[in-house]
Amino acid sequence: MAAETGADGTVGKALDVLDMVAARGRPVRFSELLAQSAYPKATLYRLLQTLTNQGMLAHDAASGSYRVGIRLLRLAHAAWATASLAPIARPWLDQLSAETGETIHLAQMDQGQVLYVDKRNAAKPVEMFSGAGKVGPAYCTGVGKAMLAFLPEPELEAALARQSFHRFTPGTLDSPQKLRAELQAIRACGHALDREEHEPGIICCAAPILTRTGQVIGALSVTSTTARSTLEALEAQADRLRDSAAQIAGAAEDWRFPQ
Known part of the structure; x- marks a missing residue:
């Protein structure tokens, strides 16, 4: 189950979701994330949608799966370098x-x-x-x-x-x-x-x-x-x-x- 983020609010929840997707090491379906997450279905869906809109995640409509997005990869590379x-x-x-x-x-x-x-x-x-x-x-x-x-x-x-x-x-x-x-x-x-x-x-x-x-x-x-x-x-x-x-x-x- 995802940890409660308390005062970190929406940002903390979004990072929880990013961690869940990245930890799988493969594209992951919404149902799998929902089974692991402590967040309600509507909340999880909203977080995934926001992260996808921001390029932090990518969504494959055909398979219904999510994976790490290009923007997150760019940030990860910058962190690795600096x-x-x-x-x-x-x-x-x-x-x-x-x-x-x-x-x-x-x-x-x-x-x-x-x-x-x-x-x-x-x-x-x-x-x-x-x-x-x-x-x-x-x-x-x-x-x-x-x-x-x-x-x-x-x-x-x-x-x-x-x-x-x-x-x-x-x-x-x-x-x-x-x-x-x-x-x-x-x-x-x-x-x-x-x-x-x-x-x-x-x-x-x-x-x-x-x-x-x-x-x-x-x-x-x-x-x-x-x-x-x-x-x-x-x-x-x-x-x-x-x-x-x-x-x-x-x-x-x-x-x-x-x-």
Whole structure:
């Protein structure tokens, strides 16, 4: 069900509907949205009509389905170019990809969750959840834990409250207490590991991207599978990851990364 938007009013409701359509990753019919939405049929129809008129959604009359509109795509591209680390970090992602032959991820924090903003596939690509534009859990991914570990306590508390602590695998940290202990260890060593915590067979080593004042602006990881690598082999890349993360942070600050 869509969350109530309270004081956000019509704009908040419209964004809820946009989120519902975008999250499907495919054209979605009105009946599907109505089943998911907390809004009355007439309200949902009016919001969809307004979003379509404004180019934020596109409506296919033949199938009766809605999909993301061109105007929203333009806005998303502008956001990627001006507020995402992706354009800045590209050279370092390319270099890490070439040197390791493994999957490289670049992520930022979004409402306590992980937003993957760029990715380089391994020389022999592996099917996995992550992909540019996808949102994943923070508590059970390397990049997520790397960012959580360096958040100020008030921000960390708010982020932890947004975690589901669903147990994806036997290795998932399924409580705030277990996660906090892990975050303390990450702060001490400067990097995080994913021990098949989100997906079976997927492992990674991740480093936070921190400004000179210690503000978390993203995370970087090298990811592989248990079939062709080990945590020890990935952890051997930690120094390289931290060095790349520091260079990305420096470039971002020189570019006046938005606060």
